[in-house]
Amino acid sequence: SPEDVEIKVSEPLENQLATTPGIEKITSRSLEGLSVITLKFIWGTNLDEASNDIRDRIERSKRLLPDIPDEMDNPFIFKFNTAMMPILFVGITAEQSYPELFDLIDKRVGDPLRQIPGVGTVQLNGGLERQINIWIDRHRLEGYGFSILDVKNVLARENVTQPAGNIKSGFTDYLLRVPGEFATPDEINSVILGKRNGNLVYLKDVARVEDSFKEVTNIVRINRNQGLLMMIQKQTGTNTVEVAGRVKKKLDDLQKTLPKDVKMYLVMDTSRDIINSLNTLKSTVWVGGFLVILVVWFFLRQ
Template sequence: MQWLARICVQRPVLASVIVLVFVVVGLIGYTRLPVDRFPKVDFPTVAITTRLNGATPKEVETQITDKIEEAVNTVSGIDELRSVSSEGISQVIVVFLLEKNVDVAAQEIRDRVNRIIVDLPDDADPPIVEKLDPDASPILNVALTADRPAREITEYADKVLRRQLESVPGVGQATLLGGRKRQINVWMDPVRLRSFNLTAIDVQKALRSQNVQIPAGTVKDAASQEGLRVLGKAASVAELRQMVVREKDGGLVRLGDVARVDDGEEEPQTAARRNGVPSVVISLRKQSGENTIKVVDAVQERLTEVKKMLPAGYSINVVRDNSLVIRTSTHAVQEHLILGGGFAARIVLLFLGNTRATVIAALSIPTSIIAAFGVMWAQDVTLNQISLVALALAVGIVIDDAIIVVENIVHHMEEKGENAHDAAINGTREIGLAVMATTLSLLAVFVPVAFLSGIVGMFLKSFGLTMAFAIAVSLLISFTLVPSLAARMLGRRRKSWIERALDRVVNVFYRPIEAIYMIMLRFSMRHRWVIILACFGALASLPTLMGIVQKSFMPPTEEAEFIVNIRVPEGTTLASTDLLGERVARSIRALPGVESTLLTIGDNDQRVPNLAGIYVRLTDPDTRTA
């Protein structure tokens, strides 16, 4: 690397171009990096969902779940197999080993399930096999409230608001909770059915065969052709009442003669309450791999436009925003990164006492950090807590090589009387091997972190890659940009009054530190075996200390929110679960520091009526009194 330093001193443009290439790529990568709370981790998990309307949990288990479990149990690489059989729905979750490719696993599961479809009940829906993507979790909940019937609010939420939000770039799915859609209900009278010698099956067949709209071919002439359709669907409730169920004794038995038909609403399958008020909530999920903050900002902009067109009496409120935690955590780490860089530069200025030397050394911090964004982009690493912590830690490391090179160049100029050009070449060559050895030892520590196995390895991959590349770029900068700038900026000159003042300040507290260090050094050299035994004693104490230190996968943090999950006994109705959940939510709202609650029931693919979730939003920790 010494030859590279000599070339860069002689050709400063080359040094600038080498560094600018990394900086430009890093800046481009930074603009395209997705922001998330944690690294993207793909857990190879496949879900198989099958519906059998009207079946009890026991029937679902024996007729569907057991057969699916038996079929998929032969797939290789399964780590865990579990299932949930509830009323009308079977869900089998297959968790594979981390080494298993999730696409291959899903295809193998799909093949096994296709083989036993003929063994499932005839009226069961075809099983749905899908990969579970943790990255596609809900990011935003929007509540629509109004002093209107639930059906009217649901119609607006489904036909207008949901479609507006689903068209936002990055939004993958919008799910309605607490709504009741329009539904034409046919209430059959058993007495009148018996009087006409009819059954409910007869009415069902009549509705299926007559309330249809089917293609009837094509009408052609010499110049054109038109499609022909048979319009048999009822356009109103009145037309539906006139539908003929049977012809009897020369008379027609119409639907209105044996049933009451009304324009009503469907039975509720989900429920949602914001602070106790029934609401229609739209749960938004992002597309896999999208930037959470960017998607939320785009949705917020669209909501601002939608609010201007809301009907009178309607209101829209964001009741849950998962990007807030991401913003808070990433902003905190970014703030520490900037402060760390500033303090590192000030410490260097304090000890070197040379403003130009400080500028040269401090340039390695932003260039190395920015260049690291390029490899993060290339390796599909997100800006998350783990990668940002790596960058914050790298701030104090990437400047080390530059400090050593600059200090040695200044030493050659002041102690050996060399000019800046020769000092840049000779000083870099003299300590080049030591700088390279130091950097390679750091790389030997952080590179293996990127290749750890298991879930921990997936989380720390971004940490190892970010640290390793930032350190490698700092080595390149110390052999290219640093000697090139030193040869032109560190010419012989009188020290300014600021630099002379810094020298006096440094001497005030550095001399006592140096004196204490010299005492410790003399003791160590005279009692070498004591130092060696102390080192071995420290190493021997590691197992004991590791057992004492508390351990956790993630440190505890203040997120100003939490979720309460409630599961009541099987068979509990939605109304009963809603009543019990609201009692719990009311008790939580009475606690100090609670800002709002959001109760949701049936917020899953199975629409389980006995499972409720209460999202609790707390006040800001800075303003919280208790």
């Protein structure tokens, strides 16, 4: 339970990690079967050295503190900095197109954005993600002499795309492939499991295939309308303002290609804060320079 995790894991580890050099703040969250401890370091701290120090302290904690359960998994240390934060959050809503919204945005918006120079990742949160479910009638399956493992192996063998060599035309090579991945429930229904008593046994004889969606684990609403959230992260070392500008321009172009009921809204733009800071700095420099000139002129007059 969260209470047990807090007492037996979070608090003992917090006490050991609190004295780590360079640490500014430490917080923890105790959930069912999970402890998340966040350490914030003073700017300029070497995170590689800090990570090694943290690992050593955790190992000492496991040896010295008997209350930490033996079945606890080895902690996973994740280094995070502000450069890893998404630079843009885009809210997307739809009415009639909502069931297909996830795949629609991933292919027609996400893929073009991923090709923009400087863009690292494009992630989607919310919406309905397509999933094909196969409901197997165990009695019919066993009646034909097959097992669940047989079905799994056959589907894995059939659901592949095979390379088919290449064709050379002049100075250009064209790679060939034979698509074999399932696209519709009918294709899965037609998979042959084997032969029994001289007759072919298809998957549809022992199962029902359903074109559906993955279980919804989070719901996103934009202005009270159902939709999804798109998070765009830049590549390390690239200019936030330049990358955000390219992405926003591309979003304007892509909006024209989407169904009329699909609308994209800019929820958060971190480049605006940078631009505002630069404008403030410019204003401060101009005002400061003017005051310096004014003071120097005044004393020279004296």
